[in-house]
Amino acid sequence: MRPRFANRRCKRPGLRCGHLAIAALVGLIAAGSSAGAADRRSERPLESIATRPAGDPIMAIVSLRNQLITVYDATGWILRAPVSSGQRERETPAGIFSVIQKDADHHSNLYDDAFMPHMQRLTWSGIALHGGPLPGYPASHGCVRMPLDFAERLFDLTQMGLRVIVAPTDLAPVEIAHPALLLSKPDGSALAAARTAEADEAGRKADQARLAAGKAFREATQAMVPVRAAENLTLRTDAQLAAAETALGSAISAEAKEQAEREKGHALAKLADLQVQLAAAEADLQPKLDALTAAREAATAAETAQAAAIEAARQVARESEPISVLISRKTQRLYVRQNFEPIFESPVTILDADRPIGTHIFTAVERRNGESDMRWNVVSLDGGRLPAAVVEPQSRVGGLHGRDVAPVLSEPVSAKSALDRIVIPHDVMDRIAGIAPRSSLIITDEAPSSETGKGTDFIVVLSGEPQGGLKIRRRNSGPEAEFRDDFTRDRLPVWRSPYARPYSTW
Numbered sequence: 001m002r003p004r005f006a007n008r009r010c011k012r013p014g015l016r017c018g019h020l021a022i023a024a025l026v027g028l029i030a031a032g033s034s035a036g037a038a039d040r041r042s043e044r045p046l047e048s049i050a051t052r053p054a055g056d057p058i059m060a061i062v063s064l065r066n067q068l069i070t071v072y073d074a075t076g077w078i079l080r081a082p083v084s085s086g087q088r089e090r091e092t093p094a095g096i097f098s099v100i101q102k103d104a105d106h107h108s109n110l111y112d113d114a115f116m117p118h119m120q121r122l123t124w125s126g127i128a129l130h131g132g133p134l135p136g137y138p139a140s141h142g143c144v145r146m147p148l149d150f151a152e153r154l155f156d157l158t159q160m161g162l163r164v165i166v167a168p169t170d171l172a173p174v175e176i177a178h179p180a181l182l183l184s185k186p187d188g189s190a191l192a193a194a195r196t197a198e199a200d201e202a203g204r205k206a207d208q209a210r211l212a213a214g215k216a217f218r219e220a221t222q223a224m225v226p227v228r229a230a231e232n233l234t235l236r237t238d239a240q241l242a243a244a245e246t247a248l249g250s251a252i253s254a255e256a257k258e259q260a261e262r263e264k265g266h267a268l269a270k271l272a273d274l275q276v277q278l279a280a281a282e283a284d285l286q287p288k289l290d291a292l293t294a295a296r297e298a299a300t301a302a303e304t305a306q307a308a309a310i311e312a313a314r315q316v317a318r319e320s321e322p323i324s325v326l327i328s329r330k331t332q333r334l335y336v337r338q339n340f341e342p343i344f345e346s347p348v349t350i351l352d353a354d355r356p357i358g359t360h361i362f363t364a365v366e367r368r369n370g371e372s373d374m375r376w377n378v379v380s381l382d383g384g385r386l387p388a389a390v391v392e393p394q395s396r397v398g399g400l401h402g403r404d405v406a407p408v409l410s411e412p413v414s415a416k417s418a419l420d421r422i423v424i425p426h427d428v429m430d431r432i433a434g435i436a437p438r439s440s441l442i443i444t445d446e447a448p449s450s451e452t453g454k455g456t457d458f459i460v461v462l463s464g465e466p467q468g469g470l471k472i473r474r475r476n477s478g479p480e481a482e483f484r485d486d487f488t489r490d491r492l493p494v495w496r497s498p499y500a501r502p503y504s505t506w
Contacts, residue, residue: 046150047080054078057154058438059163059363060129061379062144063170064094067137069129069146071154072173074365074375074437079157081150084134085166086142091466092166093142094381095449096361096442097122098457099129099162100340104155106130117148118155122164123451123459127469129154129164142469161322161340161457163363163440165379168465173363173377176412180419181362181376182325182435192320195313202302202309209302213295220288227285230278237274241267322364322438326458327422329357330447334424336432340455344431349423359444359460360415364435374435378415381462418443 048054055073062069064085071079086092099120106119119130128143131151139145144166146154165171244267248260323338327348334348350357359381364374422443442458449459451470461467 046147049076049078056159057157057162058365059165059173059379060154060158061171061173062092062164062166064092064138064166064168066170068170069144070170070172071157077172079150079154081147082134082136084132084136084140084145085138086140086469087138089466089468090141091138091468092127092140092144093461093467093470094166094168094465095446095459095461096359096381096444097127097164097166097459099158099160099164100124100456102155102158102160104152116143118151120155120158120162123470124453124456125451125470140469161438163361163438163457165361165381167379167381168462171379171381173379174412176362176376176378176415178376178416178419180422180424181374182364182429182432182439182441192313192316195309195316199306199309199313202306206299206302206306209295209299213292213299216288216292216295220285220292223281223285223288226281227278230274230281234271234274234278237267237271241271319434320436322436322440323432323434324440324442324457325432326442326444326448326460328447329353329443329445334428335448335458337457340457346425346428346431348425348428351421351423356445357418357421357443358414359446359462360418360442362415362441362443364437364439366437374437378412380415 052075055075055078057071057073057078059072060069061072062083062085067083067085069081069083070077099122101119101121103119103121104117106116116128117131119128121128126142129146129151130143131148132140132143132145134145134147241264244260244264248257248264251257251260318339321339323336323343326335326337327333327350328335329350332347332350332353333345335345336343360378361381362376362378365377366375367373368375442460444460446460446463449461451459451461461470
């Protein structure tokens with residue numbers, strides 16, 4: 001028997017509600033599976049070259065499109081790993097950077113002291129490479145997160161000044177030769193070694209001179225003791241003689257006069273002996289004082305020579321360091337930096353200056369065929385636009401692009417065309433110290449970024465690309481500035497409704 005309150009018309013709405021509940025459950029399961037798949041994609045194993053010995057890294061290229069970092073030595077790529085760059089409105093800026101600070105145990109001062117292991121800073125305002133969570137899509141506040149083991153490995157391999165290119169697409173350097181590329185200077189390693197040896201020898205001599213001066217000082221101090229003793233006794237005897245003479249003058253009785261005469265005689269005899277002792281002590285002291293003076297002068301001269309040798313070694317070392325040259329079409333100027341310090345800048349002529357020239361970074365890779373012949377490569381940034389022959393891979397909602405797309409080789413034709421348009425005055429060329437390996441020449445439409453400053457190499461940001469990761473950061477001028485870090489609160493998963501946009505972040 002059917003209950004009286006049962007209504008046939010009510011069955012369908014209930015059935016629809018049940019269907020919706022089942023659909024929601026299925027959607028949640030599918031979302032979980034999708035998240036698991038994304039996690040599996042983010043767990044893609046690290047890649048490295050094992051078929052040849054890897055050299056020192058000279059460049060790292062971060063592909064924002066493919067969420068991938070590739071590290072290159074003089075021969076080719078040696079390390080590759082997935083990354084997580086800046087999320088929407090906090091994007092990692094595309095451009096040219098370099099490592100300006102390293103901290104293996106860095107903690108965020110903005111996000112609850114979050115651990116940012118093996119941090120390698122790219123800007124003083126807070127863009128950096130570091131280890132962190134990789135959800136499989138851009139998720140940071142502007143930094144480039146890397147797998148933790150990869151971040152540690154890279155940290156151990158790199159040195160200050162490593163060039164880091166953040167590219168909208170996935171690019172790779174290509175070898176280039178052009179007569180306008182700056183000439184190498186002779187390999188200064190032998191000279192640097194000689195100067196270092198000279199500085200070491202000067203330091204050894206300075207140490208010996210200081211030891212000799214110390215010994216001479218101790219000997220002079222010991223010789224001074226009998227002199228001081230004789231002088232003190234002479235002063236005391238002089239006082240006794242004066243007292244005897246006073247007593248003699250005031251004596252009335254014969255007995256008193258006789259006593260005063262005896263005391264005066266004793267004082268005179270003692271004074272004569274002391275004068276002989278003092279003269280002998282002074283005669284013994286004087287050569288030691290002369291030796292002390294000579295030893296101190298020798299120590300001063302040795303220390304001066306040591307300082308000069310150290311400075312000469314430092315100068316040779318500085319001159320052998322890579323230099324960076326930037327030519328900006330926007331400012332029509334050439335800038336030179338070395339060891340993160342500005343050297344000079346000068347006007348430069350760019351032919352057909354109203355026409356864009358692009359952004360190209362030429363890197364001196366290694367010497368070959370003699371000291372003045374340098375092998376160069378180039379990476380050309382095109383503001384994120386892919387060459388016509390490259391097809392954009394499919395991407396899922398949220399911005400994760402395919403990571404298995406091969407890097408796009410830079411087009412040397414456009415780079416050579418850019419070099420053809422640059423006219424550098426001869427006197428400016430003469431002022432450029434010469435090129436050592438890892439030196440670079442940047443030709444760009446952009447002006448030097450405002451991030452370029454104290455303690456940085458040249459920083460060039462592509463103005464046509466999102467710069468959210470820079471816009472949210474306060475501009476800081478140098479190494480003493482506070483690091484406003486990246487570390488978004490997405491360490492726990494984002495739960496999604498199957499019918500709507502994400503509604504909560506834990």
